[in-house]
Structure formats: structure tokens, C-alpha cells
Amino acid sequence: xxxxxxxxxxxxxxxxxxxxxxxxxxxxxxxxxxxxxxxxxxxxxxxxxxxxxxxxxxxxxxxxxxxxxxxxxxxxxxxxxxxxxxxxxxxxxxxxxxxxxxxxxxxxxxxxxxxxxxxxxxxxxxxxxxxxxxxxxxxxxxxxxxxxxxxxxxxxxxxxxxxxxxxxxxxxxxxxxxxxxxxxxxxxxxxxxxxxxxxxxxxxxxxxxxxxxxxxxxxxxxxxxxxxxxxxxxxxxxxxxxxxxxxxxxxxxxxxxxxxxxxxxxxxxxxxxxxxxxxxxxxxxxxxxxxxxxxxxxxxxxxxxxxxxxxxxx
Amino acid sequence: xxxxxxxxxxxxxxxxxxxxxxxxxxxxxxxxxxxxxxxxxxxxxxxxxxxxxxxxxxxxxxxxxxxxxxxxxxxxxxxxxxxxxxxxxxxxxxxxxxxxxxxxxxxxxxxxxxxxxxxxxxxxxxxxxxxxxxxxxxxxxxxxxxxxxxxxxxxxxxxxxxxxxxxxxxxxxxxxxxxxxxxxxxxxxxxxxxxxxxxxxxxxxxxxxxxxxxxxxxxxxxxxxxxxxxxxxxxxxxxxxxxxxxxxxxxxxxxxxxxxxxxxxxxxxxxxxxxxxxxxxxxxxxxxxxxxxxxxxxxxxxxxxxxxxxxxxxxxxxxxxxxxxxxxxxxxxxxxxxxxxxxxxxxxxxxxxxxxxxxxxxxxxxxxxxxxxxxxxxxxxxxxxxxxxxxxxxxxxxxxxxxxxxxxxxxxxxxxxxxxxxxxxxxxxxxxxxxxxxxxxxxxxxxxxxxxxxxxxxxxxxxxxxxxxxxxxxxxxxxxxxxxxxxxxxxxxxxxxxxxxxxxxxxx
Numbered sequence: 001x002x003x004x005x006x007x008x009x010x011x012x013x014x015x016x017x018x019x020x021x022x023x024x025x026x027x028x029x030x031x032x033x034x035x036x037x038x039x040x041x042x043x044x045x046x047x048x049x050x051x052x053x054x055x056x057x058x059x060x061x062x063x064x065x066x067x068x069x070x071x072x073x074x075x076x077x078x079x080x081x082x083x084x085x086x087x088x089x090x091x092x093x094x095x096x097x098x099x100x101x102x103x104x105x106x107x108x109x110x111x112x113x114x115x116x117x118x119x120x121x122x123x124x125x126x127x128x129x130x131x132x133x134x135x136x137x138x139x140x141x142x143x144x145x146x147x148x149x150x151x152x153x154x155x156x157x158x159x160x161x162x163x164x165x166x167x168x169x170x171x172x173x174x175x176x177x178x179x180x181x182x183x184x185x186x187x188x189x190x191x192x193x194x195x196x197x198x199x200x201x202x203x204x205x206x207x208x209x210x211x212x213x214x215x216x217x218x219x220x221x222x223x224x225x226x227x228x229x230x231x232x233x234x235x236x237x238x239x240x241x242x243x244x245x246x247x248x249x250x251x252x253x254x255x256x257x258x259x260x261x262x263x264x265x266x267x268x269x270x271x272x273x274x275x276x277x278x279x280x281x282x283x284x285x286x287x288x289x290x291x292x293x294x295x296x297x298x299x300x301x302x303x304x305x306x307x308x309x310x311x312x313x314x
Numbered sequence: 315x316x317x318x319x320x321x322x323x324x325x326x327x328x329x330x331x332x333x334x335x336x337x338x339x340x341x342x343x344x345x346x347x348x349x350x351x352x353x354x355x356x357x358x359x360x361x362x363x364x365x366x367x368x369x370x371x372x373x374x375x376x377x378x379x380x381x382x383x384x385x386x387x388x389x390x391x392x393x394x395x396x397x398x399x400x401x402x403x404x405x406x407x408x409x410x411x412x413x414x415x416x417x418x419x420x421x422x423x424x425x426x427x428x429x430x431x432x433x434x435x436x437x438x439x440x441x442x443x444x445x446x447x448x449x450x451x452x453x454x455x456x457x458x459x460x461x462x463x464x465x466x467x468x469x470x471x472x473x474x475x476x477x478x479x480x481x482x483x484x485x486x487x488x489x490x491x492x493x494x495x496x497x498x499x500x501x502x503x504x505x506x507x508x509x510x511x512x513x514x515x516x517x518x519x520x521x522x523x524x525x526x527x528x529x530x531x532x533x534x535x536x537x538x539x540x541x542x543x544x545x546x547x548x549x550x551x552x553x554x555x556x557x558x559x560x561x562x563x564x565x566x567x568x569x570x571x572x573x574x575x576x577x578x579x580x581x582x583x584x585x586x587x588x589x590x591x592x593x594x595x596x597x598x599x600x601x602x603x604x605x606x607x608x609x610x611x612x613x614x615x616x617x618x619x620x621x622x623x624x625x626x627x628x629x630x631x632x633x634x635x636x637x638x639x640x641x642x643x644x645x646x647x648x649x650x651x652x653x654x655x656x657x658x659x660x661x662x663x664x665x666x667x668x669x670x671x672x673x674x675x676x677x678x679x680x681x682x683x684x685x686x687x688x689x690x691x692x693x694x695x696x697x698x699x700x701x702x703x704x705x706x707x708x709x710x711x712x713x714x715x716x717x718x719x720x721x722x723x724x725x726x727x728x729x730x731x732x733x734x735x736x737x738x739x740x741x742x743x744x745x746x747x748x749x750x751x752x753x754x755x756x757x758x759x760x761x762x763x764x765x766x767x768x769x770x771x772x773x774x775x776x777x778x779x780x781x782x783x784x785x786x787x788x789x790x791x792x793x794x795x796x797x798x799x800x801x802x803x804x805x806x807x808x809x810x811x812x813x814x815x816x817x818x819x820x821x822x
Contacts, residue, residue, distance in 0.1 A: 003412040003431050003452060181428040190419055193408035200406050201470075202391045202420035260410045 011254030012266030047168040050271035055219035056246035063259025064120035069220035071131035073239030076224015081144025081234025099221035106217025110210030135236035142235035192260030327376035349510035351520040354530035369393030399476035414438035414451035562777035563756035574764040580625030600779030608788035617649040648731035666706040695724040716747030
């Protein structure tokens with residue numbers, strides 16, 4: 001690794017240390033945690049969040065935010081649950097619908113940000129609301145079913161890992177390569193560091209920003225497909241928590257909310273840390289309400305810690 | 315000279331914004347291997363002219379020809395592709411990227427679909443070596459000194475192999491040695507038939523590099539000539555429009571015995587160590603030295619922006635603890651920071667709002683703003699400092715450097731300070747405004763204000779200060795009376811520390 005890549009990847013080190021420490025401690029303390037079933041369960045849960053976090057991470061890197069991922073995920077589960085029942089062709093069709101809807105939402109977000117100058121937070125919350133409405137109309141309460149062949153394929157194991165986690169890792173490898181080793185990736189960091197200067201350097205910032213939002217939406221659509229397999233149905237509200245959780249995963253993983261700093265690997269560790277916290281608290285029988293509080297504290301604390309650290313460096 | 319090939323010709327260029335003419339009927343011809351100095355006061359239209367020929371603005375009237383063909387740039391990027399590079403006065407670097415990545419941004423070499431980072435850094439290294447500087451291309455920009463940033467910016471422009479390079483105040487962040495390297499580089503590229511345009515307020519820059527000069531005043535053409543038929547006095551009088559004599563106001567004749575500010579063995583981390591300074595009331599004390607010897611840190615600590623880590627800070631003989639600008643204000647301290655754009659002004663607010671920003675309390679009653687009182691204060695501020703602005707509601711970002719700096723002064727003077735700390739108060743400021751700022755500083759001392767000025771401009775240091783301290787590696791390496799100071803004496807102090815002197819003696 002050379003140049004800034006090294007520094008960006010370094011941002012992920014604290015989250016890796018925390019994750020390893022959590023796994024070690026939990027394994028020592030709790031036999032339920034060590035259970036192979038539980039570990040696979042964590043991996044499958046984390047796979048969904050990890051994929052959403054990739055999407056979020058890219059948007060955060062250009063100094064934006066994407067709150068619409070939550071509705072895109074719900075919409076994705078509904079598409080798979082409604083259209084994938086019988087043939088493999090239907091499965092592919094439903095995945096295309098999920099991903100396409102995500103990309104289209106991303107396009108609206110991107111154009112809103114670039115052409116109309118709407119703050120990313122506002123435009124993405126608006127498209128989130130719109131899409132949530134569509135989800136509720138299509139499927140007012142959870143239902144439908146996921147193609148059993150597809151579902152068992154995603155749950156099948158290659159070695160110790162199941163297919164969904166392997167696919168999630170594959171997405172990370174691709175995004176990592178794109179971010180750190182292609183001109184598009186370099187442009188993303190340049191935009192995050194200073195949009196005006198990036199423009200001056202001949203980078204087509206607007207095109208790049210729109211593309212980032214489109215990709216973010218599309219990847220969130222994929223996360224929706226993953227989630228539909230986990231819950232075996234479609235659900236209009238199931239994606240709700242992922243908007244905030246994906247931001248939290250990215251931030252815990254060392255990605256700056258100001259843009260331009262951090263690596264996607266951090267988001268991977270962050271997703272696992274958040275999932276582990278849920279899992280450990282579930283195993284301890286702590287109410288989900290407290291889990292929100294725990295997540296909130298972790299998010300605020302890591303935002304503060306990274307902010308202090310970056311100030312010191314300046 | 316006239317027989318060299320013309321690269322770019324700007325013919326009868328005019329530019330107006332909403333009926334306000336900022337440039338009228340100015341022509342410029344950039345020829346291979348020639349360097350034009352563009353000289354003029356603030357608001358003379360230099361930046362506008364440069365923006366017109368580099369695609370930042372499009373002309374209201376007139377035309378631009380490149381290689382004999384008429385051309386219209388839609389953006390600076392397009393002008394860049396055609397071979398026009400602009401080294402802006404404001405830096406435009408990516409802090410979280412390396413020097414190399416910044417230099418090659420938008421032009422990264424590729425290996426298949428991927429970037430070739432090694433080649434990229436090698437190429438960047440070569441560009442820097444071409445220019446004659448050494449910076450580790452793998453360092454992050456956020457770790458660089460202002461001078462290194464400036465150099466990186468120049469390298470970034472040069473890496474695109476431009477045919478015309480425009481420099482806007484390129485030496486404002488460089489010390490003498492670094493400037494000399496830049497001058498050598500410019501002379502070298504002129505031999506390679508590159509055309510150079512240089513905007514600078516420093517005569518040295520101009521006479522070292524350029525062979526012709528174009529003077530603008532109030533948006534109009536004043537004078538154009540080969541440089542060797544001119545001299546400094548002549549240029550200055552032409553751009554100011556009057557004879558230029560006795561730049562610096564008279565020094566104080568009598569010396570007050572009362573010491574206003576006193577530092578004893580003060581340190582700021584490892585950047586400033588063991589500094590002791592006395593500032594008599596109503597005098598100007600100058601702090602000089604090469605760039606980056608701890609001046610910035612010392613000035614910030616005096617204003618409470620960073621803490622002193624050791625030593626005593628006394629005002630009127632009493633020890634004070636100044637931990638924030640709010641504490642500083644309580645002690646009647648004002649501070650004109652080094653970087654007015656990020657620290658001194660709210661660029662997006664109006665002239666009026668900036669002038670009033672420090673004195674909201676004085677112009678309000680029970681929390682409500684008193685409009686009339688405010689109007690009067692703003693009107694006074696603009697008049698006292700001769701700020702050139704048609705409407706106080708104008709955004710500060712639209713004003714020239716000199717006028718912006720006057721606003722910074724105005725807003726602080728409104729607080730009625732007893733102590734004024736100035737950090738590079740005339741950087742990027744035109745001659746006329748400089749003179750006005752100098753006499754303003756002197757006027758203030760007559761009313762008892764004590765001034766400490768941190769400056770890397772040697773002439774300013776000598777011309778303005780009653781007493782001079784020189785810093786080297788965070789320590790005071792010399793102390794002389796302003797009247798006895800010469801450039802040579804200060805240079806001697808600037809290049810050696812008292813410690814190394816002592817060490818050398820010990821070794822001998």
C-alpha cells in the first residue's frame with residue numbers, strides 16, 4: 001500500500017482491535033456465544049448490515065449521507081417476496097427490480113444534491129419517505145414468500161462461511177479495489193476533501209457524485225435481497241433501522257462524517273461490532289429498547305473520539 | 315523580443331458585473347519565452363484579467379485568440395486542457411492526500427483499470443525535481459508547512475505541461491531561499507518557450523523573473539513597457555498614481571518606560587521555547603525571522619488560541635492567564651490573524667456584519683440590536699479605514715485582499731483594544747492599502763496602543779518596528795532597536811540560534 005491508501009486504511013485499525021477484543025471476551029465469558037450456530041447467525045446478520053454500510057460509506061466519503069437506504073432495503077425484500085416464487089427467471093427479475101429501484105432512488109438523490117443543491121440529509125429522507133409509502137401500499141404488513149431454491153442457495157455453506165457472507169466479502173473486495181486503486185476512487189476522496197478544488201483539478205465532480213448515490217442505492221437494493229432471504233418474507237418496515245445503523249457502522253469503522261477520510265474495511269468491522277453488540281445483549285436477555293440506547297452511546301462516543309483525534313492531528 | 319511567437323492574445327477585454335465595470339478595454343499578449351508582470355493596486359482588475367484568459371470568467375467585450383484562432387473557454391478546466399495553468403494565491407490542495415497524489419490529481423497514471431501509485435509518486439517526484447524543490451512525495455499535505463503547500467501547488471500546475479503559467483503572488487508563503495529556487499525555475503521554463511504571467515506585490519519577484527510589465531489601475535490600462543526600461547519607484551508611482559516617498563510613517567521619538575506586555579521564559583510545546591519579550595506601551599515591536607520558526611505559534615498563544623506550556627505572561631506588570639480569545643478580549647487584546655480568509659473574516663457575510671461582529675453588545679440594548687447606532691458604526695469604520703466598497707451590504711468575499719484586510723482591522727479597532735497582535739498584516743495586500751495600514755498602526759500607537767507585529771517581510775519589519783526581536787527555531791536569537799536594524803543584521807540573527815552559538819563555543 002502506498003500514499004494515502006495506507007493512511008485511509010489505518011483509520012480502520014481501532015475498529016478491528018475493538019472487534020477482536022469483543023469476540024475474545026464474549027467467547028471466554030459465554031458458551032452460548034461460542035456456539036457455531038450463533039456465530040453463523042451473527043455472520044448472516046452482519047452480512048446484511050455490512051452491505052448497507054458499503055453503500056453508506058461511499059456516500060459519507062464524499063461528505064454526503066444516504067438515509068434512503070432503509071426504504072430501499074424494505075422495498076427490496078418486498079420485490080423478492082412478491083415476484084420470486086417459482087422460477088429462477090423470476091428470482092433474477094425480482095433482484096433486478098430491487099436493485100433498479102435502489103439505483104433510481106439514488107439517481108433522484110444525486111440529482112437533488114447536485115442540480116438543486118438540496119442538502120443530502122434532506123433529499124434522502126424525502127425519498128426515504130416516498131419509497132416507504134410505496135412499500136406500505138404494496139404490502140401493508142409483512143408477507144409473500146421467497147423462492148426456496150434461492151433461499152437455500154444463499155444459506156448453503158462453502159467451507160465454514162455461507163454464501164451470503166461470501167458475497168458480502170466479495171462486494172467489499174470490489175469496492176475496496178475501486179476506492180483505493182482506480183481513478184473513480186481517487187475522485188471520491190478528492191471530492192470529499194474539497195469539492196471546489198476537485199472541480200478545479202479537472203474532476204467531473206457532479207457526474208461522480210450522482211454516480212455515488214446511484215451505486216449507494218443499488219447496493220442497498222442488494223442488501224434488501226440478502227435480508228429477504230434471512231427473514232423469508234417481504235416487509236415494508238424491516239429496513240428502517242438500517243439507515244442509522246449503516247452510518248454508525250461506518251463511523252465506528254473510522255469514516256469521517258466530513259468526507260474524504262477512512263476506508264471501506266472499517267465499515268466492515270463496524271458492521272460486525274454493531275451486530276455483536278445486538279447479539280450479546282440479546283443473549284443476556286436485555287430489552288431491545290436498551291439496545292437503542294447502547295447504539296446511541298456508541299455512535300456519539302465514536303463520533304467524539306474520532307473528531308478529537310483528527311483535531312489533534314491538525 | 316517582439317519576434318517570438320504569440321501563444322495567446324487577449325484583445326480589448328472588458329468585464330462588467332451587473333453594470334459595474336471592473337475591467338475596461340485591456341489587451342494582453344503572451345509570447346513564447348516572455349514573462350509579463352501584472353501590477354496594480356487592489357481592485358485594479360488584475361485577477362479579473364487573469365480569470366478571463368484562464369477560463370474562470372468570460373469577457374463581456376473583446377476576444378481571446380490562441381495560436382491565431384479565436385477561442386472561448388467554458389471553464390478553467392478547458393483552459394487547462396489547452397495549456398493554461400493558474401497557480402492561485404489561495405491553495406487548493408487535498409489535505410488528506412499525499413503530495414504526489416495532489417500533484418497528479420486528475421492525471422493519475424494507470425495500469426490496466428487500476429492506478430499506478432508507484433509511477434504516480436515517481437512522476438510527481440520528477441515534477442518537483444524539475445522545479446528544484448525537495449519534498450517527500452509520500453507525505454500527507456496536512457503535515458506540510460505553508461511554504462511546502464505553495465510549492466506543491468506550483469508543481470501541480472507544472473505537471474500538466476502548460477504553455478502559459480499564471481502565478482498569483484507565488485512567493486507570499488516562501489522565504490528568500492525558496493523564492494530564489496522558484497525564480498531560477500521560472501527563468502528556466504522561459505527558455506523552454508513557456509509564457510509566464512506574474513501577479514505580485516513584491517518588486518523583487520518582478521525584477522527577478524519578468525521582462526515586461528503591464529500596469530492596471532481601476533480596471534484600466536495604464537502602462538506597458540519592457541521591464542529593463544523601468545525602475546521600482548517608477549512602477550510604484552504609476553500604480554499608486556502619485557509619487558512614492560517615505561513609505562513608513564515616522565517612528566516614535568520618545569520611548570515610554572512603562573512596559574505593557576512582558577513574556578518571561580515562555581514556551582509553547584516544543585515550537586516556542588524560553589521566549590522573553592518586553593513591549594513598552596505605545597510602541598511597535600516587530601518579531602521577524604525566517605518562516606516557520608515559531609512565530610505563528612507564539613502569536614496564537616498570545617491571543618489564547620493555544621496555551622503557553624511554560625513561563626509567565628504579564629500585562630501591566632500583572633501575571634495573566636489567557637486561555638481563550640474571550641479572555642484576550644477581556645484584557646483588551648485584538649488579533650489580526652495570518653489567514654484572513656479562514657480566521658479573520660466571515661467571507662459569506664456582508665462588510666457591515668463583519669465590521670460589527672465584535673461589538674454587537676455595544677450596539678444593542680436589552681438584547682435588541684440598535685439599528686441607527688450600528689449604521690453609524692459601520693459608516694465610521696468604512697470611512698476611517700478608507701475601505702472601497704459601494705454598499706456595506708456587499709459580501710466580503712467579493713472584495714480585494716487589501717479591502718478585506720482593512721475590514722479585519724476595522725472590526726478589531728471597534729473593540730477599542732490596548733494591545734494589538736498582528737500576524738502578517740499586509741500579506742497579499744496592495745501597496746496603497748499597505749501604506750494606509752502602516753499609518754493606521756502608527757496612529758494607534760500614538761493613542762497608547764501597544765502593537766506586536768509578526769512579519770516575514772523584512773522591509774516592513776525594519777520600517778515599522780520600534781524594536782525588533784528575531785526568532786530562530788522557536789527561540790529569540792536577536793534583539794535590536796528598529797532604528798539601527800538593517801537587512802544584514804536581521805539575516806544574521808535569522809540563521810543562527812543563541813543555543814547553537816553557545817554550543818559552538820563549547821565545542822571550540
